[in-house]
Amino acid sequence: MSLRTMRAPRARRTPRATGRPGAPDSASGGPGTPATARATRAGRRGEGAWGWLFVSPMVLVLGLFLVLPILMALWVSLLRWNGQSNPFSGQADFVGLDNYRALLTEDGLDRTLFATALRNNAYYVLLTVPLQTVLALGLALVVNQKVLRGRGALRTAFFFPSVTSSIAVSTVFLFLFQGSGAVNSLLSWIGVKGPNWFADPRGVLSLILGGLGIVDPEHPSGVLADHSFMGLPWFEWLSGPSVAMCTIILLSVWTTSGTFMLIFLAALQDIPRELEEAAALEGADRRQLLRYVTLPALRPVLFLVLTLGLISTWQVFDQVYVMGQGAPGNTTLTPAFLSYSAGFDNADFGQGAAIAFILLALILCLTAFQRWALRERGARTRRNR
């Protein structure tokens, strides 16, 4: 059930086409007979002009609204600009790398805020990516059970949250996690008094450690208080995600697991049946089958899902906008939201653009790593075949 099914006709009807489906057609893949060759050559005349005509909307739109903005923002990130004048007329102060310096090296509020945003997002990534991957894999394994009745309906139910608007779903979660909301009512049934989710800035890790009596979250002392990194004391770095951030994490895991479940499901259905049958004949039980046949076969997809998750979780914005806007105590602040609010709330567009660029660089590095690793893997499997 993927694009692979759409590619099927080619493989069947034109066995002579040997090129990899993903790659552009090789120029030499022309037809064999002289008659068609002549017709092709005649038809090919003017193809260059047609080609450029066909791609011109794409070049214009992507060029004007994706490439140009990046270049303009690169310039603005070197300015102190409040959004009022024309930033290209020389009226705004050129400050060089000051915006970046204020974020990364200089002591001050800007750096502390940026470090806080990085910490929040790092915990968000650290929890969301493994949770959603494991959940998606579990759901895919369940829905892939041939004997399970109603698995079509289940697949629909698991997938549905992924297609809805992030704003609408965040609204629902705001309602569910209110102080006296549905989740806390449920918790009270089993005798747990739920926290006031969205108003609770306490870090989960320091709550746990405090509960164990290892550290005192109210009065941190010693090494953790004496040292700081990027203007943020160590105990702040190590506090873990706040309770409020945890609701955003739960929301993300809940909404994205459906998409990744489908990716796993497609891979599960691609595992050759002979492989499983052979293992079953050898007397493998369920756990062994999962451990030695299914999971190894899923490894490339697992990598894909992990890296896709890693890339997307660094971009969390919509949920933050609806559910916290950084509050409480800046514990739901993320770099993406900080970039937005620096520009649109504090009229410091140079700073906002600089944050956007640091985020862009981070995400592009992750994407480059993913593509590089997947290409290696693809090349290896092709050679083995």
Next chain:
Amino acid sequence: MSATGTAVPERTGSDRAGRGSRKRAPRGQGRPVLPRFPVPARVLGYALVAGMGLLYLLPFALQLVTGFKTDPDAASHPLSLLPATPTTAAYQRLFGLSQAADGVPFLRWLGNSALVAVLVTAGRVLFDSMAGYALARLRFPGRGLLFGFVLAIMAVPGVALLIPKFLVLNTFGIFDTYTAMILPLLVDAAGIFIMKQFFESVPREVEEAARVDGAGVFRIFWSVVLPMARPALITLTILSFQGSWNEFTHFLVATQSGQYETLTTGLARFVSGGLGGGTQYPLKLAAALLSTLPVAALFFCFQRYFVNGANAGAVKE
């Protein structure tokens, strides 16, 4: 059923599964490889799975029910699945039928969302398939470079472009207009990629036959290749509609006045406290529910194509 222990499970298991999945599994995929679970495990398994299903459905059920509650009822009984005093007050307010139409111009949001989604979808279907076809089939200088450009664009995260986009719209003087909302979304790299993948699967013979008959490039594209691309076009239409209907960040930085608010930006401002009108959860949840409905309806009719879209991410490479 009682005979399906671990000892002689083959026949019953295969019959049952075979019947269920005959339609979609031509190669005997339906038959389980391993014997069925013993009964207690099966009961436990079904209970767990049903619980998971509930976890995914309950939020939506609560959303639906709460829309028909009164404000105090929603606040004091957030978990009850039956409104104490059912009311359609929230919906009346949304559709402007009651007096208290304060700051929730829902119909305007709806109109803006529909307008933008329809135009963006039409543009994407046309321009993405044109570009996809050119990149797949037409030979012109710079094609390889352009495809590399598309792949690079696909890697650029949208949220890093919030301020950049505002800059460019502001410079062109179209900030806070419909043009700013629609024009930048008319082409998307992922759609081009999907269409290119598809056009590469169309056998070349079809085009060559048309070419021998004297058809020009545009005619071949429009009357020969495009009609063959129906499944891909449906996928692209659905993904584009869903994407533009749910789009938030772009509208957030492209507009600022209330008249351009869509369901996403309007609802987000309303919910995140911009209107300050207490909790009003029935109203908020009803608005959120209505804004979900069009995509939900599409989803239940064309789920297959949503699945295609989700897996398109897996073949990006």
